[in-house]
């Protein structure tokens with residue numbers, strides 16, 4: 530039997546919409562949100578828009594009552610368009626422009642600043658009612674070094690000492706409502722880690738509270754919940770994590786989480802057609818421009834032969850795209866069934882940081898995106914064309 534995505538044949542989808550094609554299963558997104566809500570019934574969950582910012586997906590997530598985690602003014606605009614409640618959302622920027630800060634100020638979203646100097650700049654633009662600062666606790670975690678965002682070698686957040694000064698300045702400026710934030714890495718599959726970061730930020734919050742006599746209303750532990758990509762990896766047990774956090778969380782502040790990957794990654798599949806077979810190189814029509822994670826981090830994604838996913842894996846094959854870069858490789862020496870020209874491959878777990886990181890390099894209009902809902906499929910983003918590559922150019 531052909532691979533099914535949300536009860537629809539991957540082959541039918543590939544024929545109808547052509548490839549490369551991103552397909553998302555709505556049911557999986559809803560299920561992941563439900564898991565989060567059940568594990569953290571009292572927390573505020575803000576979806577990290579950067580993971581997948583297709584407006585149909587954003588609307589779906591907003592309808593479930595989640596807030597949004599936005600990195601810049603464009604993501605704030607997307608959150609507004611999708612119908613997220615911006616009072617329940619957070620703006621966590623890195624090196625924001627004045628335009629970003631003005632946008633955040635104008636809509637009253639909780640501002641979470643990466644440095645004291647940004648607060649000083651913000652003061653010239655206006656004062657928000659609420660402020661939060663991002664702490665770098667001096668450690669981080671993450672599946673690849675490129676997605677670790679805590680520790681002295683990373684550009685994110687500030688030390689407890691610097692943050693204390695930032696809160697002092699904010700208090701002196703008249704701000705009365707405070708949050709505190711930490712996001713130290715992505716794709717973490719170690720349940721203990723989430724307890725560790727919660728402990729760390731809670732302690733830092735207590736220290737700052739005592740030193741400058743402020744109360745925190747929000748403690749945000751960021752995103753980072755991992756999902757298993759590789760056969761040997763195990764899913765996180767969210768209930769265990771929540772239980773551990775509950776045991777040590779003594780603060781009266783609202784706990785916030787900003788998951789991105791956890792909500793959307795497993796819903797997505799990238800379908801691609803085999804164009805060329807040369808020795809053990811299997812050339813496909815999707816490239817690193819459609820899905821950059823393998824090239825960028827050496828990330829593993831499961832790959833199935835969509836026309837016969839149960840076929841015996843008798844070969845060792847290297848799956849490569851059409852881009853003029855040797856990093857344009859989805860899998861090296863992977864055990865796969867015999868593959869022929871015209872076959873459809875399904876590159877799985879591509880709902881997060883897949884299309885969102887796509888580019889047009891090397892004459893590659895971005896792929897189309899389709900959402901499967903209750904056995905029906907609909908196009909949620911048209912395939913780009915040559916016109917999309919040049920439309921902003923003057924000629």
Ligand SMILES: Cc1ncc(COP(=O)(O)O)c(C=O)c1O
Pocket residue numbers: 577579580598621712714715716751752753754787788789790791
């Ligand atoms: C500030 C912030 N919050 C949340 C996330 C989401 O992380 P993840 O997709 O690992 O949950 C990110 C990802 O980079 C981030 O930078």
